[in-house]
Amino acid sequence: MQQSTIFPRSLRYLLAVAEHLNFTRAAESLFVSQPALSQQIKQLEEQVGTQLLERSGRNVNLTDAGEIYVRHVKRALTEITSAAEALDDLSNLTRGSLTIGLTPITDYLTASLIRQFLDRYPKISLNTVEMTQQQIEESVLQDNVNIGVIFSDSFSLTTRSKELEAYTLRTDSLVLASRLDKKNVQVGKDLSPETEALTQPLALLNSKFEIRKQIDNYFAENSLNPLVSLESNSVGFIIEIVRRGGLMTILPESIVESVEELSSIPIEPPLPTHTATIIMRRSAYRSQACTAFLELALSWH
Numbered sequence: 001m002q003q004s005t006i007f008p009r010s011l012r013y014l015l016a017v018a019e020h021l022n023f024t025r026a027a028e029s030l031f032v033s034q035p036a037l038s039q040q041i042k043q044l045e046e047q048v049g050t051q052l053l054e055r056s057g058r059n060v061n062l063t064d065a066g067e068i069y070v071r072h073v074k075r076a077l078t079e080i081t082s083a084a085e086a087l088d089d090l091s092n093l094t095r096g097s098l099t100i101g102l103t104p105i106t107d108y109l110t111a112s113l114i115r116q117f118l119d120r121y122p123k124i125s126l127n128t129v130e131m132t133q134q135q136i137e138e139s140v141l142q143d144n145v146n147i148g149v150i151f152s153d154s155f156s157l158t159t160r161s162k163e164l165e166a167y168t169l170r171t172d173s174l175v176l177a178s179r180l181d182k183k184n185v186q187v188g189k190d191l192s193p194e195t196e197a198l199t200q201p202l203a204l205l206n207s208k209f210e211i212r213k214q215i216d217n218y219f220a221e222n223s224l225n226p227l228v229s230l231e232s233n234s235v236g237f238i239i240e241i242v243r244r245g246g247l248m249t250i251l252p253e254s255i256v257e258s259v260e261e262l263s264s265i266p267i268e269p270p271l272p273t274h275t276a277t278i279i280m281r282r283s284a285y286r287s288q289a290c291t292a293f294l295e296l297a298l299s300w301h
């Protein structure tokens with residue numbers, strides 16, 4: 001951004017005269033004619049209502065009022081220059097901030113995406129906030145977070161979807177998982193829900209999670225009533241307790257694959273898929289950092 005486009009011409013002319021104390025040299029430094037320079041200074045003095053320069057032929061000196069005025073003009077120019085540089089920094093993504101709302105599931109799913117973003121834009125300050133899906137939608141609408149990552153399976157049914165823009169991030173399958181132990185399961189062998197696999201105790205996310213609603217619907221559609229021994233709102237706790245053996249769980253496949261000690265078990269009919277979706281308020285201002293994150297997310301896999 002050129003400061004000359006936003007800093008008044010008359011003030012730039014005054015600073016040049018104050019620097020050179022000579023109309024001819026000041027005009028030459030500005031690449032303007034001396035009469036044009038003199039006219040701008042005269043108009044400025046009329047606007048401020050006081051004499052700023054004491055003229056003696058082509059040489060000039062600042063009056064007391066001129067000294068004070070020039071000091072403030074220089075300070076204003078410094079601030080305007082700093083503002084222009086700050087905007088350039090934002091455009092070049094050398095500064096800025098971004099707040100992202102994540103559910104306890106989507107924070108696992110997007111960890112590698114966020115890592116890539118931080119590697120690419122290390123000077124952007126990123127803040128992630130863990131919330132329920134409903135809280136994320138409300139926070140995006142109220143501009144408390146810039147971006148939300150939710151599951152579109154339920155979002156598409158809400159009336160709020162008209163006020164929000166949605167972008168598909170990734171589709172993932174839910175899988176039955178247990179500790180990787182050849183003595184316990186036959187990895188790679190398809191198991192129907194009626195087999196011993198789903199009669200083993202389960203550790204599941206509680207009913208506040210959209211994934212749990214999908215799981216319960218799957219059980220109902222297949223007339224299943226498995227033993228749910230543990231419910232939790234912590235994905236990390238469920239992973240840890242299943243790793244210790246004796247319990248199985250149902251989680252997104254990408255999460256299970258990221259844990260070395262867990263193995264997924266194919267079953268028929270397959271468990272449902274779910275779609276992680278980025279949401280933003282439709283009419284919200286979109287910062288450079290926000291745009292950069294969205295572009296990276298849409299190319300991420």
